[in-house]
Amino acid sequence: MARKPEKNLNYNFTPSLRGSQIEANYSQQTIDSHCGNPFIEALPPIFEEEYVALKIARYPKYQDEHRKLGKQTRLHLVQEIADYVETLPFHLRVEQRLSRLLRHGYKARNPFSPEFVRQFHIGFDKLLEEGVDDNGVNLAGVRSTANAFAMVGVSGQGKTTAIESSLLLYPQVIHHSQFNGQPFILKQLVWLKLNCPFDGSLKGLCINFFQAVDSVIGTKYFQKFVSNGRNSVDVLIPIMAQIASLHGLGVLVIDEIQNLSTMKSGGAEQMLNYFTQLINTIGVPVIAIGTFKAMKILSGSFSQARRSTGQGDVIIDRLIEGEEWSYFIERLWRYQWTAKKTALNDPLKKAMYELSQGIIDIAVKLYMLAQWEAIGESEQISVSLLKHVAKRDMQLVQPILKLMKQNKKEALLLVDDLYPKWDVFNEFLERSKEKVNLEGEIRKQIYKEEKVKQDHDKYMDLVKTAVEFGAPLDVAEQIAKQVIKEHEVEQDLVFLKRAVVNAIPSHTISSTDTKSNSTNKRKKVNPILEPNDIRGVVINKEIREEEVYEKLLERGNILSKEELFGLGS
Known part of the structure; x- marks a missing residue:
């Protein structure tokens, strides 16, 4: 039995993007x-x-003189922002x-x-x-x-x-x-x-x-x-x-x-x-x-x-509140057709971010709605006006924006069009054979989680260094935390390890003083050291600086003045 032809006309043609044609x-x-x-x-x-x-870039044609035009004309001019691309x-x-x-x-x-x-x-x-x-x-x-x-x-x-x-x-x-x-x-x-x-x-x-x-x-x-x-x-x-x-x-x-x-x-x-x-x-x-x-x-x-x-x-992902958001909103804010010009300040910038959560399309629409509301009335944009129009005219997106503001992954998983499921996201990153370019808020989330892991690894490394140089474990943990806190931006592990070693004497002394003042006084027991361990040189607190130098020189741990200044010859 011959197969009947399929009817394909159920699929309506959606006009595709059209470009130019040239010779x-x-x-x-x-x-x-x-x-x-x-x-x-x-x-x-x-x-x-x-x-x-x-x-x-697509910018509306804008002139300050347009503020003096009639209400209806200015309402139409605000619509021009819909085509804005920064x-x-x-x-x-x-x-x-x-x-x-x-x-x-x-x-x-x-x-x-x-x-x-x-x-x-x-x-x-x-x-x-x-x-x-x-x-x-x-x-x-x-x-x-x-x-x-x-x-x-x-x-x-x-x-x-x-x-x-x-x-x-x-x-x-x-x-x-x-x-x-x-x-x-x-x-x-x-x-x-x-x-x-x-x-x-x-x-x-x-x-x-x-x-x-x-x-x-x-x-x-x-x-x-x-x-x-x-x-x-x-x-x-x-x-x-x-x-x-x-x-x-x-x-x-x-x-x-x-x-x-x-x-x-x-x-x-x-x-x-x-x-x-x-x-x-x-x-x-x-x-x-x-x-x-x-x-x-x-x-x-x-x-x-x-x-x-x-x-x-x-x-x-959505824009991060900070430099990139400031750049975007400052550029957008230039297109204002209210009779009174409202300067962009930090409260307005923050309100725009909170009400749009850094989503460009929502931010642009919110700015248009605020101007439509202000024209013919207050003729000014305020934080209270932004909140009012967002609550009244953007009701459909409010539940989603509220979830995004809370920034809880569990809740955001319910809105997969706005936020990725993290197990799926990790799978995507792993299977992608090339560098994945992260934009916006998601970049901050990924880097934050990576930083926690990196900081933990760095912390354990610094604790180990402190212990190897004679610090008790509790003191070593304290030193490592302080060094990471004081040098948060520093990424060089050698620099951080040097800072840990330099901090050991003061922490050891303060730790010893604290213990001596406690109710249960215990005599400090010096660690048992190998004969060639340089810490043995300074284990005695009575030793003078000159004697430390002489002992280290005698053991061959440092260079003599003659050897030091003769290196370049």
């Missing part, structure tokens, strides 16, 4: 491995940080990773190389089926240089904004006609950003892919391969890979990857396995973006694809 203009490359590859030579030059910072360090790091990912991924995909062309003769179904050999080479002889990285973090902190701003610095489509005198007619798809389907299915992703490609480069792949419903997912997957190779797809970005968590057992792993095949066999780089809920998913097979590349994953 190919090839530029000379500084890096030798980039030369002679039209996919790389047609890209814009490698951007410096200053350029990226200026391009990513360039933060993680924006720059995301663009740098994207730049390296694109260029390095294209290195093994030169459209003029015999191996690249051979793939189309072999067929992508066979390429995917066979995978790669022990050297990472596919059936056509292509050894993928593609990489991947994941970007996960709290909702509302600008993950999507960061990647979209970076993508839009590059043309989405480059139209080639000839290269180095040879005909080369091709529409190069530099990047494609898709949202993970609401049901997390591979079928939904296939459909989104064909629709997105058609909408960007004007093809009819969806109509040809999908709309009739005759092709199964197993058939569509190699067709996707072929289209990605044919159009030189530079990077595939999948947002809302946490939607995979809705899949039944094995479904999420199937999609991530496909991403791994795209990267390792076909050579298409992949970026996965999601909330903390995605961490467990990304700790599976996809972590194997994020192999030793130097890219590293990015974990973004």
Whole structure:
């Protein structure tokens, strides 16, 4: 009995991010491995940080004179803050990773190389089926240089904004006609950003892919391969890979990857396995973006694809109250349309943090709400006004913010979109083969826990040093604690050990005095020392400094004046 065609039209197409289209203009490359590859030579030059910072930032047009405008006009002007983007360090790091990912991924995909062309003769179904050999080479002889990285973090902190701003610095489509005198007619798809389907299915992703490609480069792949419903997912997957190779797809970005968590057992792993095949066999780089809920998913097979590349994953949490929060809020505070200008002070800065908990999206919305409330009334922003609008107009997020303010892990585990489960987080870090870039509050939490462990190890080391130099155990513990407290910033263990040794005499004396004044007076018993132990020189308190020097000189523990000053000759 013939199988009935599947109806795929249940998946509504979500318009993907659209970028610019340009005619190919090839530029000379500084890096030798980039030369002679039209996919790389047609890209814009490698951007410096200053350029990226200026391009990513989005500021409202603002003039102080606008404060004198009518109430309704000013209410509309406040809405301009909704599009505000302040360039933060993680924006720059995301663009740098994207730049390296694109260029390095294209290195093994030169459209003029015999191996690249051979793939189309072999067929992508066979390429995917066979995978790669022990050297990472596919059936056509292509050894993928593609990489991947994941970007996960709290909702509302600008993950999507960061990647979209970076993508839009590059043309989405480059139209080639000839290269180095040879005909080369091709529409190069530099990047494609898709949202993970609401049901997390591979079928939904296939459909989104064909629709997105058609909408960007004007093809009819969806109509040809999908709309009739005759092709199964197993058939569509190699067709996707072929289209990605044919159009030189530079990077595939999948947002809302946490939607995979809705899949039944094995479904999420199937999609991530496909991403791994795209990267390792076909050579298409992949970026996965999601909330903390995605961490467990990304700790599976996809972590194997994020192999030793130097890219590293990015974990973004809320801003830390301190320097980075001050920078952000001071920049935001410039856009104020109340009739009376309210200067930003410490109480206002602190209130904004407590009411938003360092989440950028909530902070921006709170600032807008406060201005809307003030315009036509007090025309000023105050701490009490901020608290009032937060309580009245942001009721849905109040329970979550309250949990975050308490900063208790047990409670925050209930909100996995805002905070990671720590066992899952540790698994993610362990499986990630590259440096993981931590941003915001979570960085402070991790460093704090690491510091506790490091301080304990350091403490035990210093206690041991004090005991070895003759201090009783209780005194040694006291000395170690004091040295760590006095030199908290100092990381050099040799320096700290020297401080411990220097502190032993005074602590030993004070300890002895304390014991002699106690009710149960006990005579201090000197430790039994080896004949060559230098502590034996000073065990007698009656000894004079000159005699100490002479004894140490006699034993050969120190240099004579003649030997000391003769070292340089």
